[in-house]
Amino acid sequence: VYNYFGYIEKKLYCEEVSILNLASKVGTPFFVYSKKAILDKINQYKEAFKDYDTLICYALKANSNLSLLKIFEENGLGADIVSGGELYKAKKAGFSSNKIVYAGVGKTDFEISYAISENILSFNVESFMELDVINEIASKQEKKANVSIRVNPNVDPKTHPYISTGLKKSKFGIDIDQALDAYKKAVKLENLNVVGVHCHIGSQIMDVSVFREAAEKVVDLVFKLKKEGIELKFIDMGGGLGVKYHPDDNPPTPKDLADAIIPVVKQTGLKLIIEPGRSLIAEAGALITKVIFLKDKQEKHFVIVDSGMNDLVRPAMYNAYHHVLNVQEKDEEMIADIVGPICETGDFLALDRKIGKVERGDLLAIMTAGAYGSSMSSNYNVRPIALEVLVDGPNFKVIKEREDYKHISKYEEEVL
Numbered sequence: 001v002y003n004y005f006g007y008i009e010k011k012l013y014c015e016e017v018s019i020l021n022l023a024s025k026v027g028t029p030f031f032v033y034s035k036k037a038i039l040d041k042i043n044q045y046k047e048a049f050k051d052y053d054t055l056i057c058y059a060l061k062a063n064s065n066l067s068l069l070k071i072f073e074e075n076g077l078g079a080d081i082v083s084g085g086e087l088y089k090a091k092k093a094g095f096s097s098n099k100i101v102y103a104g105v106g107k108t109d110f111e112i113s114y115a116i117s118e119n120i121l122s123f124n125v126e127s128f129m130e131l132d133v134i135n136e137i138a139s140k141q142e143k144k145a146n147v148s149i150r151v152n153p154n155v156d157p158k159t160h161p162y163i164s165t166g167l168k169k170s171k172f173g174i175d176i177d178q179a180l181d182a183y184k185k186a187v188k189l190e191n192l193n194v195v196g197v198h199c200h201i202g203s204q205i206m207d208v209s210v211f212r213e214a215a216e217k218v219v220d221l222v223f224k225l226k227k228e229g230i231e232l233k234f235i236d237m238g239g240g241l242g243v244k245y246h247p248d249d250n251p252p253t254p255k256d257l258a259d260a261i262i263p264v265v266k267q268t269g270l271k272l273i274i275e276p277g278r279s280l281i282a283e284a285g286a287l288i289t290k291v292i293f294l295k296d297k298q299e300k301h302f303v304i305v306d307s308g309m310n311d312l313v314r315p316a317m318y319n320a321y322h323h324v325l326n327v328q329e330k331d332e333e334m335i336a337d338i339v340g341p342i343c344e345t346g347d348f349l350a351l352d353r354k355i356g357k358v359e360r361g362d363l364l365a366i367m368t369a370g371a372y373g374s375s376m377s378s379n380y381n382v383r384p385i386a387l388e389v390l391v392d393g394p395n396f397k398v399i400k401e402r403e404d405y406k407h408i409s410k411y412e413e414e415v416l
């Protein structure tokens with residue numbers, strides 16, 4: 001069903017590595033990623049955009065494990081960051097500064113100063129006030145900062161409201177009808193280089209026509225700017241391509257995305273930037289968890305596992321569907337809520353889900369957990385952050401050690 005995850009003699013494998021063996025070596029819970037699945041996606045993107053001058057900037061927020069970042073960097077991708085911490089990690093993984101773009105509505109003075117000193121390709125600026133602040137900080141460093149305006153094209157991506165970002169009522173970007181004013185202001189500021197235009201309309205988008213719609217609005221703006229004598233170097237169309245969460249989902253491919261936006265962007269001749277996150281990494285990862293208890297109440301069966309909203313918050317936060325596979329295939333089935341150990345009613349991984357009948361100690365794989373899984377995890381209930389493993393053919397490598405209690409409370413112990 002899922003790329004590079006499949007059964008051999010009723011046991012689930014990631015590439016050529018048995019998940020059961022892996023769990024016996026590293027314990028649970030853990031995230032496992034298939035390197036081949038990641039490389040496949042990278043190549044699909046590169047192939048789809050090869051005929052147009054495009055920089056593919058991986059959105060670190062989807063998953064910022066350094067070993068995974070290295071894979072993207074080694075394959076020529078750039079980085080899309082949203083914080084000083086992500087900049088630090090991007091540099092650590094080796095991304096060159098002229099391939100780093102930086103978005104976010106709330107960049108602090110420290111973060112702005114850090115990014116200016118690293119000479120990044122562009123700040124994606126989200127407010128008029130931010131333009132002034134970047135200008136001021138750049139002048140202190142006696143530098144010019146590269147900026148693009150993040151415009152809000154007011155396109156409905158038809159996705160979950162929490163991850164729609166391009167609508168007028170959202171906190172992101174500058175409304176496209178105010179964009180001209182923002183550019184006029186920016187070109188007057190001495191320590192700014194105006195280099196591009198940016199938009200990101202939302203995430204988990206299943207219909208690429210909304211990307212075309214957004215691109216058309218952005219291209220209109222580019223022509224308007226040109227008339228005013230403001231020339232840009234690139235158009236950044238953000239990320240947002242959907243992935244397969246349910247086995248019946250049929251998400252668009254990078255080629256579909258390219259076919260939707262390149263013909264529109266081409267009219268300007270400007271270089272293209274895209275910022276995919278989820279679609280590069282989501283399907284390459286699974287969260288492996290162990291059944292601790294079974295509990296039958298009058299209304300429901302519960303399968304209680306050793307991982308929950310602390311490792312994967314998407315079901316709790318967005319009511320998101322993640323497919324669940326038994327690591328050891330079973331003959332009998334059951335319907336249950338698969339819930340975590342966290343003291344919250346919202347702490348579930350799946351509700352009323354049909355799975356193979358499990359026993360205490362069995363393992364479950366929560367699929368499509370490569371994006372916004374580990375990167376959104378927390379220490380709630382003082383639970384250690386999960387370990388992470390990268391599989392490559394018959395080999396595997398721990399790419400994040402399991403956190404221990406000492407580490408979780410380190411900064412509190414130091415001041416006790």
Ligand code: LLP
Nearest residue numbers: 059103200203204239240275276277278372
């Ligand atoms: N660029 C910008 C400016 C963004 O805000 C985002 C995601 C991306 C790129 C990458 O989008 P992607 O290709 O991953 O869809 N936590 C949510 C998703 C939040 C996405 C926020 N922005 C979830 O788990 O569904």
